[in-house]
Amino acid sequence: MKYRTMGKLGIQTSAFGLGCMRFNGAASGDSIIDEKKAISLIRQAIDGGVTYLDTAYVYLDKTSEIVVGKALQDGYRDKVTIATKMPSGAVRDRASMEALLEEELKKLQTDHIDFYLMHGINRKEWEYFKSIGAPEFFDDMKKAGKIRYKCFSFHGPYEEFEYILQDSDWDMVQIQYNFMDVNNQAGTRGLELAGKMGIPVVIMEGLLGGRLSKAPANVQALYDAFPVKRTPVEWAFRWLCNHPEVAVVLSGCNEKAQIEENLRIFDTVESGIMDENELRLMDNVREAYLSRTKIGCTGCRYCMPCPNGVNIPGVFSSWNNVSLYDTDPKWDWGLRQIKEKGSGADKCVACGTCEAACPQHLSIIDGLQQAWKELNAE
Numbered sequence: 001m002k003y004r005t006m007g008k009l010g011i012q013t014s015a016f017g018l019g020c021m022r023f024n025g026a027a028s029g030d031s032i033i034d035e036k037k038a039i040s041l042i043r044q045a046i047d048g049g050v051t052y053l054d055t056a057y058v059y060l061d062k063t064s065e066i067v068v069g070k071a072l073q074d075g076y077r078d079k080v081t082i083a084t085k086m087p088s089g090a091v092r093d094r095a096s097m098e099a100l101l102e103e104e105l106k107k108l109q110t111d112h113i114d115f116y117l118m119h120g121i122n123r124k125e126w127e128y129f130k131s132i133g134a135p136e137f138f139d140d141m142k143k144a145g146k147i148r149y150k151c152f153s154f155h156g157p158y159e160e161f162e163y164i165l166q167d168s169d170w171d172m173v174q175i176q177y178n179f180m181d182v183n184n185q186a187g188t189r190g191l192e193l194a195g196k197m198g199i200p201v202v203i204m205e206g207l208l209g210g211r212l213s214k215a216p217a218n219v220q221a222l223y224d225a226f227p228v229k230r231t232p233v234e235w236a237f238r239w240l241c242n243h244p245e246v247a248v249v250l251s252g253c254n255e256k257a258q259i260e261e262n263l264r265i266f267d268t269v270e271s272g273i274m275d276e277n278e279l280r281l282m283d284n285v286r287e288a289y290l291s292r293t294k295i296g297c298t299g300c301r302y303c304m305p306c307p308n309g310v311n312i313p314g315v316f317s318s319w320n321n322v323s324l325y326d327t328d329p330k331w332d333w334g335l336r337q338i339k340e341k342g343s344g345a346d347k348c349v350a351c352g353t354c355e356a357a358c359p360q361h362l363s364i365i366d367g368l369q370q371a372w373k374e375l376n377a378e
């Protein structure tokens with residue numbers, strides 16, 4: 001296992017961090033987690049050299065922290081650092097923050113949390129947290145020894161990330177990043193900004209929820225033609241670990257073989273490991289994925305609101321994602337949300353309001369019809 005220094009904190013961590021959000025349910029269907037299996041996987045990772053565990057209050061219907069706590073008995077707690085998250089939606093005041101932290105400490109069966117994160121905040125939420133004294137609460141809990149580091153996780157645009165990062169004295173930040181998201185969310189700019197500030201960065205969605213673990217045919221052809229043979233998973237993690245700003249790459253595992261593969265991969269990767277030919281390959285892989293784009297919607301939302309309630313950019317985003325990553329539409333989270341809210345392209349009446357407003361001059365009406373046909377094909 002390769003280990004890294006976490007920026008200004010100066011502490012060592014395993015490059016592979018075990019994400020505790022994707023454990024399988026019990027075979028009987030009675031529980032969202034098969035506890036015995038999950039505990040075994042957590043301990044397998046720790047025995048293999050993993051020192052960083054990531055969970056959250058809300059993961060797996062609020063049961064993930066409980067299972068992590070059970071797995072860390074028998075001396076395992078002393079071998080790891082725990083990252084968990086304050087549920088942003090449940091925070092109302094100082095009293096609620098105190099109650100939530102105490103609940104999480106109890107579930108994790110520990111007297112302190114190493115990395116305590118404000119979960120998935122944007123600028124609006126950050127301003128709200130400041131107004132109710134969250135920064136002071138975190139600082140007080142650090143002094144009390146109940147948490148060690150004040151952190152946040154983020155999924156919004158770069159401009160909001162930059163503002164939040166520079167607006168407080170953060171110890172760590174967690175962002176979504178992978179070779180396809182270089183210009184999305186915090187992106188490469190956010191990663192490098194945190195690095196310049198000495199703030200360690202933990203990476204989530206390094207495989208885009210598993211979408212980068214199996215390459216479509218045109219992408220796999222590029223991997224196959226390269227002189228050195230590696231799996232898509234190894235290429236994705238290798239690319240991430242090449243960045244010196246990255247402290248930990250999270251990977252959610254639900255099978256013993258996945259733990260074993262990750263332990264093998266993270267025993268070989270380190271900062272600056274990729275040569276020019278490998279970096280060029282990953283640029284070509286990104287372009288090969290992007291060549292599968294169905295429609296050039298930028299998500300600017302000039303077409304919104306649709307007078308008939310169609311989530312136009314959402315439909316196009318799902319259409320592109322399903323095509324880019326060659327996935328089954330039924331597993332696309334965005335598409336599920338669109339259908340649940342009744343904002344699908346089946347509501348389109350071809351009024352043309354959207355096309356008149358589109359700065360890209362896209363054929364939105366035809367695109368919606370084709371997208372909905374393909375996304376709902378049996």
